[in-house]
Amino acid sequence: MKKNICMSLIFILSLLLSACSLKQDVANLYKQEIPLESEIIIPESISVNKNETIKVILTQNGKKVEGADFVHFEIGKQDGSVKFNMEQAEEEGNGRYSLSKNFDSEGLYYIKVHASNAGSIIMPQKQFVIGELSEGEIKFLQKGLPKQQESHQKHH
Amino acid sequence: MKEVNVKATNQNQKQTNSSLYRTIWRWHLYAGIILAPFLFILAVTGSIYLFKPQIEQVIYQDYYEVTPQGEKIAASAQIEHVKNLYPDAIIKKYRPGENTMRSSEVSIASNNESLTVFIDPYTGESIGELNNDDKIMNKIEEIHGELMAGTLGDRIVELAACWAIVLIVTGLYLWFPKKKQGLSGLLYPRLNKGKKILRRDLHAVPAFWVTAGMLFLILTGLPWSGFWGSNFQSIATNSGAGYPPSIWSGDAPTSKIKTKDIAEVPWAAENLDVPLSKIQGYISLSIDDVILIANREGLHPSYTVSIPQDTDGVYTLSAYPPKAQDEVTMHIDQYSGAVLADYRYENYGLIGKMVAWGITLHTGTQFGFINQLVSLLVCLGIILVTVSGFYLWWKRKPEKGMGAPKAPSIKNVKFSLFLLIGLGILFPLVGLSLIVVWLIDWLIIQRIAVVKNFLNA
DSSP, X not given: OHHHHHHHHXXXXXXXXXXXXXXXXXXXXXOOOOOEEEEEEOOSSOOTXXXXXXXXXXXXXXXXXXSOSEEEEEEEETTSSXXXXXXXXXXXXXXXXXXXXXXXXXXXXEEEEEEEETTEEEOOEEEEEEXXXXXXXXXXXXXXXXXXXXXXXXXX | OHHHXXXXXXXXXXXXXXXXXXXXXXXXXXXXXXXXXXXXXXXXXXXXXXXXXXXXXXXXXXXHBOOOOSSOOOHHHHHHHHHHHSTTOEEEEEEOOSSTTBOEEEEEEETTEEEEEEEOTTTOOEEEEEEGGGOHHHHHHHHHHHTTSHHHHHHHHHHHHHHHHHHHHHHHXXXXXXSOOOSBTTTBOOTTSOHHHHHHHHHHHHHHHHHHHHHHHHXXXXXXXXXXXXXXXXXXXXXXXXXXXXXXXXXXXXXXXXGGGBOOOOOOSSSOOSOHHHHOEEEOOXXXXXXXHXXXXXXXXXXXXEOOOXXXXXXXXXXXXXXXXXXXXXXXXXXXXXXXXXXXXXXXXHHHHHHHHHHHHHTTOTTXXXXXXXXXXXXXXXXXXXXXXXXXXXXXXXXXXXXOOOOOOGGGOHHHHHHHHHHHHHSHHHHHHHXXXXXXXXXXXXXXXXXXXXXXX
C-alpha cells in the first residue's frame, strides 16, 4: 500500500516538474505560408547623372522565381523632395529583375520593391545614399531612432 | 442539534448502509467546506466579468467614442503624436478601431507602467490615457483568474476548479435517488416537508440544475489555467490538433534578415557618426504599410497590431472578436511585409477550435446577450448552491465536531481510491493536493485525538 502511494507520488511529481514544451517544427503541422524572399542589390557606389542598375533577386520556397505576377520598383528621396513614378522591373531570368535609373541629385534615397508571386505579396524597402547627405537628411535619420535603443544609449 | 444529527444519520443508515455512501458524503462535505469560498468568489467575479463589454462601454465611453469627420489620419502620424507626448515610452501596440465611431488605441510602456492612449483618428489628438492596472475589469479578471495572488493564486483557482469536478461527481451520487420517491426533492424542492428537508432540497435541487452549466464553465475555463492549461495546450499543439503555435504557446516566426543587411541609425545628435555604407540597408515597414496589408488580407476590424521590439521581430496582427470563428493571428515580416503565418479559426485543429469556442462561450461573447444571460443564471445558481450548502452543514453539524460521517478505512473503498488516483493523474494538482491531505491525515489528524474526534476521522 505504502509502496503504491510512493510510486504514484513519484509519478505525479515527475509530471508536475516536466512541464510540456512545444516541438521545434510544430508549425509544420498547421497551415503554412510560402513567403516570397528578396534580395535588393544596389551598386556599391552610385554617381549622379549616370545610368545605374538596381536589381532584386526573388526566391520562393528555395527556388528562384521565374515570371513573377508583378515586380514594381518605387524609388524616391526619404525627405520626399524626389519621387519617381512606380515602374515595372525587367525580368532578366534566374529570379533577377532589374531597372536602370538616372539620378540627378545627391542625397538619401529609398527603393521599395513591390512584388508578388503565388499568393505572397512583399514590399521590402532599402535605404541608400548617393554622394553626400544634407543637414536635413541627417536629422531625418536621427529622428527615426527606435526609442528602446535610445534609452539604452543613455545608460552607457 | 446533536439529536438532529443522530436522527439524520440513522435515517441515512436506513437509506443505505454502504461505506461507499458515507465515504462519498464525507469527501463531498470536506471538499465543499474548503471550496465554497473559492467557488463563491469565482461565481461573483464571473457574473460581473460576463458583462465586461457593456460595463466598459459605459465607463470608458468618453475614451471610446469619436465623431467621424473627414478622413482618418495615418496611423504613423497618430503614433508620432503619442511619441511626442510620451518621449520615453516604448510603443507596443496599435489598434485602429473597429468602426468609424471608435477611437484608435496606442499601447505604450512608460516608466514600468502599461498605458493605453486613446487617439481621435480624425484630429490625431489624444483623448486620454488609461493605466491598464487601473482598469476595473482587469482587476476583476485578476481576482477571477488568480485571486490577485499571481502564480500561486492561479494554481489555487485551478485546484478549486479541478476539485469542483470532484464535488459535482460526489454530489450527483448523493443526489441520485436511492428509492422511488418521485421527482420532488430531485427536480424541485419539497416545500412542505419541514425545514430539514427544505434545507437539503435547497442545496441538492438547484445543484442538480446547475451541474451541467458548472461543469461546462470548469471545462472551458481549465484550458487557460496556468499549469494544467499550459500543458494541455502544448500537448494539443504538438499533436497537430490544437491551436497553431504562437497563438497560445510557442514563438512567432522571425523576420528573415541578416543583421548586417539592416540600415543602421546614427546615434549622435549633431554629426553623422556612422559610415555612410552602414546607413544603407533594409528598413522596417511603416505601420501604414502594415495597415494596408491588414486591409488587403481581410482581418476582423477589431484587430490589434503588435509592433516588433527586436531586429528580427515581426508585426503581429491579432483579433479576438466576440465570435470564435472570426479570430485571426497573422505574423508579418517587418522588412519585407511578407505574411509569414496567417492562422484563422479554420486553421485550428479540432481541439483548438473547441477551446476557442469554449473561451467565447465561457466569457459570454459567442452568442451575445443570451449567452451572457445563461451564464449569469449558472453563476447565480453556483452562488445559491455554495451558500445553501454551507448553511445546510452549519445547521446540521453538532456543536462539537464537524458532523462528517465516520471515515471508513480507505482499503474498504477501493473504487473511490482508484477514482482519486485517476483524477490525480489527469489533474496533477489534484494529485498533489491529495498527497498533502494524506500527509496531514497521517502526520497530524491520526496522531492527535482531539483533532481526530473533531473531524470524526
